Amino acid sequence: MPVTLKDIARRVGKSVPTVSRALGNHADISPETRAEVQRVARELGYEPSAIALNLRRRRAGAVSLISPAHAQVRFSDPFFAEFLNGVVEAVAEQHIDLLVTAGAEEDVEALYLKQIRSRRTDGFIVVRTQRNDNRIHLLREQGVPFVAYGRTEENNDFCFVDEDGTAGIALVVDHLASLGHRRIAYISEPLFLTKAYHRMLGFRQGLERNHLSFHPELFVETHFRQRSGRQAAAYLLDLPQPPTAIVAANDLLALGAMHEAQSRGLTVGRDVSITGFDDIPLTEYVHPALTTVHLPAQEFGRRVAQMLLKLIDKAPLEERQFIYRPSLVVRGSSGPAPI
Amino acid sequence: MPVTLKDIARRVGKSVPTVSRALGNHADISPETRAEVQRVARELGYEPSAIALNLRRRRAGAVSLISPAHAQVRFSDPFFAEFLNGVVEAVAEQHIDLLVTAGAEEDVEALYLKQIRSRRTDGFIVVRTQRNDNRIHLLREQGVPFVAYGRTEENNDFCFVDEDGTAGIALVVDHLASLGHRRIAYISEPLFLTKAYHRMLGFRQGLERNHLSFHPELFVETHFRQRSGRQAAAYLLDLPQPPTAIVAANDLLALGAMHEAQSRGLTVGRDVSITGFDDIPLTEYVHPALTTVHLPAQEFGRRVAQMLLKLIDKAPLEERQFIYRPSLVVRGSSGPAPI
DNA sequence: AATATAAACTAAATCGATTTAGATGTCAAG
């Protein structure tokens, strides 16, 4: 049986409000009573009921992160896992709970609405934003605090943390072009995701500024995982005129592509160059190590969470929006174009 | 402003309890009133306050998963990420919230105690059990429902899901022995973890039943991550008489070891065999693909969560304990011993 | 001595639901 104020009140022979005020160090309690109450509370291991408190305060004491339905990967995406690490730590520091939920395929918005109406949560962390994102429409409409990781393509007047994916991929193309590559392929994530779209733009921008033309047959839109990367690479390497370099929109796709190239006996970094994006912890430990674009995933998680907590507390926010300019990490998977 | 029973009551001109009973389909409400109340509720988008309900029911409507402090990896451990996927899905199906928290380094037990006393949670999922696990002592003492992933070394009279790591690693040793390997090294996770300990036992058992002797210099106890695997492999390969096969206690360690071997110009699977454990999604996509032991991480997560939910509901449990017998997955990273 | 003031406490209301016990009105049976 958990200990309540009533239990303490009974023990010290005082009323419940007195006990409450004694524990809260209010002025209208005599030093003796206060000491006695606090002693008994400690002795009984009293801890206020989070639920009762939340009812009174009309807060949930929790923030919510709903993993989107379309992400078959959910937490197994290493980038997202790192991001989650950051969120969990930032939230734990403030003694707020993190509610983690999986969105059902049908309609994630119903889930958001339910959480809002049942007042389970004080705010949301929105991940994997889409170019036209109904979740964001909804949250804005409902006036619920939220911070997104990523932007949308429309009205971006909300709090978010994002990366400049366009600049990131353009750096990759620069790098490959400087190595003499002229047939560069691109493996894209689904383009309804804002970040996939931005990265794709970076690819086109990179081609352009290096005076390379865009070959539609060298552009593949696929899913998130390694399997897709492998399949896409198989298609590309089977082309009559295969690319000498493959830019993948994320590291998992790149690893899948590398696997395909290697199982064809190609040496990655020599016969074909392959690059990724995100710099997940693994990239350093595959062979050859992956040339990629670094993102501080955990820091993104921290930032998003901290912004959200401030937003909820209506504390002043130094910055409502943050766009990280990523940097290139050159490793062994990219090398000079073969002649 | 969220909609409450009071709002509905005002609208239909009835008392709050009547509204409550109408929504709950109780018998003592006239069909007309019931219909009217339900109509208005729908119209206003009424959803009961989760907090008020929980206060009344004296339940939290949530279960808790606290990532242990010693796990520097937390969610970035791909096995754990998969496990979490399973948990999240099983829990979401039952409309229960999952509270994810990070344990501070100092004392995780204090965190558990706090969550128990403040009645934030109805039960716990305990991961990365230790041979002598204070969290389990505590939960048992407090009589709080919990399910562990993994056992302890003492009294195991509680609900858990586990793998038979001993059998798993022994399979690996059998496999390597059958390929002619006689100098087999082992890279272990920290041995205070039950699962690390079990796997280590499997290594010794495997050696024994293949009539191989245990060489202390071929046994390295280290941490979880790739970096440790790499360092351990460096040490092993620098030995005057290096091993021909390296058994790593998990896939990340194995990938680290592979990286070290490859950066020395060795061909993994020919010059040296390397094996892992867990069969994380990545193992299939490195080159050569990793020989490992398969564990259905996501299913483990589901099982643990489902057990916990039943335990909380005091529903009958067909089985309180489940030990999975893992199977070997042979891929390219293991091959015949060089002569 | 009467009154104002301060100290230390408590009753009652509140948050948003549910449940228990009781109230009211209608109708049929005696």
Place this chain on the structure above:
DNA sequence: CTTGACATCTAAATCGATTTAGTTTATATT
């Protein structure tokens, strides 16, 4: 015409906290 049964509803209590508005008692002031 009274009584009992039934249908339908509401008042009050409860979960565990906090806050507001008093209340009581002792002390200081005039």
